[in-house]
Each structure stands twice: as C-alpha cells, then as structure tokens.
Amino acid sequence: MYRPRLIPILILENDVLVKTVQFKNPTYIGDPINAVKLLSNFGADEIVLLDITAGKENRLPNLSLVREISEETNIPLSVGGGIQKKEDIEKILRTGADKVILRSHALIKPDIIPSAAAHFGTSTIGVCVNFSKNWLNTYRCEKNVWNIKDPIDLALKFQELGAGEILFQDVNREGTFKGYDTMFYYQITNRFKIPIVAAGGARKLGDIQELHEKFELNGYCASSIFLYHGTEKGVLIQYPNQTEKIKLFNKRLS
Amino acid sequence: MRTIHPLIYDYNQGNLFSWENCLRQLGLEFRIGNSSDDLEWATHIVLPGVGHFAKAMESLIRPELIGPLEKSVFVDKKPVLGVCLGMQLMFDFSEEGDAKGLGWIKGNVRGLELKNNLKIPHVGWNTIDFVGNSIFQNMNQTAEFYFVHSYCCEPSESQNVLCSTYYGSEFVSGVMKENLIGFQFHPEKSGASGLALIQKFLEL
Numbered sequence: 001m002y003r004p005r006l007i008p009i010l011i012l013e014n015d016v017l018v019k020t021v022q023f024k025n026p027t028y029i030g031d032p033i034n035a036v037k038l039l040s041n042f043g044a045d046e047i048v049l050l051d052i053t054a055g056k057e058n059r060l061p062n063l064s065l066v067r068e069i070s071e072e073t074n075i076p077l078s079v080g081g082g083i084q085k086k087e088d089i090e091k092i093l094r095t096g097a098d099k100v101i102l103r104s105h106a107l108i109k110p111d112i113i114p115s116a117a118a119h120f121g122t123s124t125i126g127v128c129v130n131f132s133k134n135w136l137n138t139y140r141c142e143k144n145v146w147n148i149k150d151p152i153d154l155a156l157k158f159q160e161l162g163a164g165e166i167l168f169q170d171v172n173r174e175g176t177f178k179g180y181d182t183m184f185y186y187q188i189t190n191r192f193k194i195p196i197v198a199a200g201g202a203r204k205l206g207d208i209q210e211l212h213e214k215f216e217l218n219g220y221c222a223s224s225i226f227l228y229h230g231t232e233k234g235v236l237i238q239y240p241n242q243t244e245k246i247k248l249f250n251k252r253l254s
Numbered sequence: 255m256r257t258i259h260p261l262i263y264d265y266n267q268g269n270l271f272s273w274e275n276c277l278r279q280l281g282l283e284f285r286i287g288n289s290s291d292d293l294e295w296a297t298h299i300v301l302p303g304v305g306h307f308a309k310a311m312e313s314l315i316r317p318e319l320i321g322p323l324e325k326s327v328f329v330d331k332k333p334v335l336g337v338c339l340g341m342q343l344m345f346d347f348s349e350e351g352d353a354k355g356l357g358w359i360k361g362n363v364r365g366l367e368l369k370n371n372l373k374i375p376h377v378g379w380n381t382i383d384f385v386g387n388s389i390f391q392n393m394n395q396t397a398e399f400y401f402v403h404s405y406c407c408e409p410s411e412s413q414n415v416l417c418s419t420y421y422g423s424e425f426v427s428g429v430m431k432e433n434l435i436g437f438q439f440h441p442e443k444s445g446a447s448g449l450a451l452i453q454k455f456l457e458l
Contacts, residue, residue, distance in 0.1 A: 002372075002380045002421050003398065043445055045379055045400075074276050076400055076443050096271035098304075098402075098443065121305045123375040123402045164375055195373040218373055242398075 003249050004212060005045035005219035008226040008239065009199055010035060012051040012081070015062050019227055021175035023052060029227055032065070035237050037072040039226065042239035044075055048101065048167070048199075048221055051081030055104045060088055063095050070096030078126060084109070089116055093124070101167060103128040107144040110161055117162030126197075127163040129155045131184065132171040139184060152187050159194050166192065167221065170200030177203040177224060185215045197221055205240065209248050258456050261296030262286045265319060267310045267339070273302050276442040280449065282456075290322040298456055299323075299332055302442075303339025307363065307405070308351025310339055320356075327358065331433045333458040341429065341436030342407055350405050359431050361409035369422035375404040382417040382427050382439070389454055390416065390428075397447035399439035401427075406438060433458070 010032060011018050017035050018026035029035070036047055049069065051061035061081045070077050079092050080101030089100050106113055106127055117125050131151035134140050141151035148154045155166045168188075170181050178201050188196060197219035202208055208220045229236035240248065262273045264286050277284040285292050293299070303310060314320060326332045336344050345355045348363035355363070366374050379398040384391050406425040409415055416428035416435070429436040435455060441448035 002376070002378060005378050040445070070271070071275055071278075074272070074279060074443060074448065075445050076402075076440075093269060094271065096269070096275055098269060098272065118306070122404065123377060124304065165377065190371055193368060193374060195375065195377045216371075218378060 003246065004217060005197070006208065006240070006245055006248070007046045007048055007197065007219050007221045008039050008044055009048040009050065009221040009223045011223065012049060012061060012065075013053055015065050019175060019223060020052070022171055023174055027233075029235055033068050033072055035227075036069045036077075038237045039239055040073040040075050042237075043242060043245075044226075044239050045245075046076040046078060046219070047073065048078045049080070049097075050101065051079075054082030058082065060091060063091055066092065066097060067095040080126075080128060083112075085112060086116055086119060089120060089124075093120065099124050099126050099165075101126040101128050102163075103130065104142075106158065107142055110145060110158070113158060113161040113163055117164065122162055122164035122194075125163055126165040126167055127155075127158040128167040128169055129158070130169045130171050133181075139187075151184075152191065155188075156191065159192060163194060165195045165197060165218075167197045167199055167219075169221075170198075173201030174199075175224065176201060179203055179207040180211045182211060182214060185211065185217070189215060195219065205244075205248055212249055257297060258282055259296050260284045260298045260300055260456065261292050263299055263301050263323070264288050265310070265313045267303060267305045267313055269304045270302060272440070272442045273300055276449065276452065280453065280456075288319055288323070293322050293326040293332075296326070296332060298458070299326060299334045301334060301336040301340035301343065303337060303341075303343060305339055306351060307339060307342060307348040307355070308353035310343060311351075311353050311355060314343065314356070327433070333433045333455065334435065335452075335455050336434070336436040337442070338403060338438060338440060341438055342405060344429075344434060344436055345407055345409070348405065358434055359407075359409055359414055359429055359436070360411055361407060361414075363405050363407050365405055366403070366421070366425070367423065372422040375402055376421045377402045379444075380419050380421060380427075380439070382419050384417045384428075385415055386413075388416055388430060389458065390451070393451065393454070394447065397450075399437075399441065399444040399447060399451075401439045403438055407436070
C-alpha cells in the first residue's frame with residue numbers, strides 16, 4: 001500500500017544545522033552530516049535540506065558538504081537554496097541528491113521550471129511556495145513575475161509549468177509549534193494533479209496525523225519533531241519506527 | 255569466495271551517484287562505465303535511470319554502446335538489473351516521447367492513470383507483492399520501497415511479471431526474464447529493504 005512521506009526538513013546556515021522560528025533567529029542544532037546519518041538509519045522516508053542563506057548570498061549550498069551528507073544516506077535527498085539555472089541543478093544532482101527544490105528564482109524567472117523538467121524529469125523538480133497570512137487574514141504568496149497574490153494560484157502556475165511536486169511552506173508558523181494551518185489546506189483539495197507536501201508548524205506527530213486524515217497529502221515535513229526532545233528544546237535526533245509510521249498514516253490513500 | 259563485480263552502466267543519463275553510494279555501503283568493488291573492458295570485467299550490470307525515455311534511448315542506442323552491452327546480456331548472459339527508467343528501457347516502446355525501447359522484454363510502457371485523486375508522479379513508499387517463484391519470494395512482504403515515476407511497464411507475457419504494486423490500480427513493479435530483472439522502484443534509495451533486494455540480485 002502507498003504511504004505518504006514523513007519528511008524531516010533540515011535547515012542549513014553557514015554549513016551547520018539550525019532551527020529557525022519563522023525562518024529567523026537561528027538556533028544551533030549540530031552537525032548536518034551526523035543528523036542525516038541518524039535519520040537515514042532510523043528509516044526516514046526522505047530528507048529535505050534547505051540552505052536558507054544561499055539565495056541571499058547568490059550562491060549554491062556547499063556542494064562538498066551536500067556530497068558528504070548524501071554519502072551517509074540511501075534514502076531520497078532533496079536540496080534547495082540559491083538554485084538559478086540548469087547547471088546549478090546539474091551540480092546538485094551530481095552530489096547524489098535526488099531532487100532539487102526551487103523557490104526564489106522560480107518567482108522571477110519561472111522559465112527554469114519547464115526547461116529543468118524537460119532535462120532532468122519532472123519528478124526531480126520540486127517547487128517551494130512560501131505563504132503567510134496578511135492583516136486581513138488572507139493567504140499571500142511571495143512577489144512573483146505574474147503578480148499572483150494567492151499561494152494556491154501560484155502553485156497551480158508552477159504545476160502548469162512542469163513542477164513535479166509543490167512544497168507549501170507556512171512562514172508564519174515555521175518553528176512556532178502551533179500545528180499546521182489546516183484552514184489553508186482546505187483550499188487545495190482536488191486542485192492539483194502533482195504531489196503536495198506541507199511544511200511549517202508541526203509540533204507533534206498528532207498534528208501530522210490530523211492533517212493527513214483531513215487532506216491526504218503526499219508528504220508532511222517537520223523539523224522540531226525530529227530535532228527536539230520535550231518542551232525544554234533539548235536537541236535529540238529522533239524519528240518514528242516503521243510500526244509507528246504505519247499507524248500514523250493508518251488512513252490510507254485509496 | 256565468488257567474485258562480485260557490479261558495473262554501473264553509464265550512458266550519460268540517470269543518477270549514478272546513488273548507486274555508487276549504495277555499492278560502496280555494501281563494501282563491493284565496482285566500476286562505472288560502458289566500455290567493452292568494463293563489461294568484460296563485470297559479473298553484474300546495473301542499468302540505472304532517471305529522466306526521459308526518448309532521450310535515454312538516444313544515448314543508449316549509439317552503436318559503440320549497444321553492441322557490447324547486448325553481447326554481455328545475450329551472449330555472456332550476465333545478470334542485468336534495470337531500475338526505474340532502466341527497467342522501462344528494456345521494453346519495446348514507451349508513450350514517453352513515443353520512442354522505441356531496447357525490446358529485450360515484450361511489452362510497452364504507458365503513463366500512469368490519474369485515479370481517485372491520486373497524484374502523478376507516484377512519489378513515495380509503497381509495498382510490493384511478489385508473484386510466482388523467484389529468488390525474491392522469501393523477501394519480507396511488508397517491506398516498503400521508494401517509488402518515483404509517471405510511467406509504468408506492461409509486459410505482454412505474464413510470466414515476466416515478478417511483482418506488482420497498488421497505486422489507484424495494480425501495476426507491474428518488477429519484471430524478470432532469464433538474466434534480466436527490472437524494478438520500477440529504487441532499491442538504491444530504499445534504505446535497508448532496498449539493500450537486501452540488491453544483495454539478492456548480486457547472488458544471481
């Protein structure tokens with residue numbers, strides 16, 4: 001039976017693993033190589049690795065570090081940060097990563113999506129759509145070349161261009177432990193033909209289970225759940241075992 | 255002890271690094287290449303593949319490549335493992351780019367059907383059901399493997415079906431015909447269960 005993915009999302013800043021709150025105030029977590037090795041050994045379904053300063057600094061994630069990380073895994077690895085062109089994707093895939101995640105550059109030069117999808121295959125090209133709520137409680141995406149305001153419309157545009165997967169990332173809730181914004185996901189039901197992955201806000205596995213039972217998405221990203229132990233935020237890399245995971249996604253996609 | 259020399263067959267397509275990684279983790283001496291010398295050296299051939307069918311065939315059917323490869327497959331009868339696109343390439347024809355395949359196994363490759371609000375590509379972990387007798391029949395039936403694909407194989411001859419998987423409907427997730435084996439999923443990306451399957455192949 002098909003089971004959605006439970007995905008640890010790991011944030012890199014200056015080559016170390018950090019945990020952010022709303023992508024700000026990074027707290028040092030540890031060595032990414034070690035964390036990935038542990039998560040891979042625990043049987044993680046996939047790892048998402050995002051370098052959050054690469055884009056701003058107009059560079060790619062540290063490729064030799066990504067290579068060292070990928071050497072420690074035999075599970076799918078997705079990498080994002082600063083990707084602008086086909087050659088960048090090529091470089092990242094050469095490190096052993098399986099999938100890239102595009103975001104900021106796809107907003108201004110979306111042509112990269114069809115050309116990359118044609119060259120590397122659709123399933124290799126994930127696109128991240130960051131969203132937040134404005135003061136009117138309306139969901140908004142980041143500025144883009146089409147002047148689209150609604151994150152769902154933006155994601156549909158990316159789908160049309162050939163994205164293989166959409167990662168919705170809730171900027172307001174990231175690192176806040178508030179749980180996923182279920183209201184947001186009501187709007188996406190039946191609107192996509194490509195896999196949808198949710199990220200931002202999960203505090204406990206129950207949050208993931210709840211979202212899955214309502215919307216049956218294809219993947220659920222979380223980070224604090226896999227990095228912290230207890231309320232004191234002590235660092236402990238952990239991941240549910242196979243039985244726990246199957247129980248979590250007991251409601252199966254048909 | 256029996257020598258095991260896997261060759262990761264390089265035809266300028268696909269993610270070779272994951273295979274490199276995986277064979278290294280198994281502690282094996284392996285090569286990446288496509289020369290006659292590499293093929294001669296190899297005891298097992300892995301045909302990886304991520305990407306587009308028609309494009310992959312373009313690189314693969316160059317005479318300097320296909321000649322030595324088919325000699326190893328059909329004359330020397332070396333075990334070959336085609337993975338994902340590598341499995342699909344063994345068939346006669348694919349809807350992806352409407353292109354002719356290698357024709358090693360009878361049948362076609364078609365697009366997955368969008369059913370019950372399931373998404374395409376089929377990305378994620380899924381179980382496989384082995385049918386009939388094979389070296390794999392004693393594998394753990396609850397083990398999950400990583401899939402990522404939008405197309406699937408339809409062998410014309412049912413005796414070539416090794417295993418199937420359910421995603422909205424049943425599709426063939428593995429084939430076997432003499433020394434040819436194909437898996438639609440990625441054993442090299444499927445953690446411990448994947449490694450176990452690869453070890454089985456290397457026992458052939």
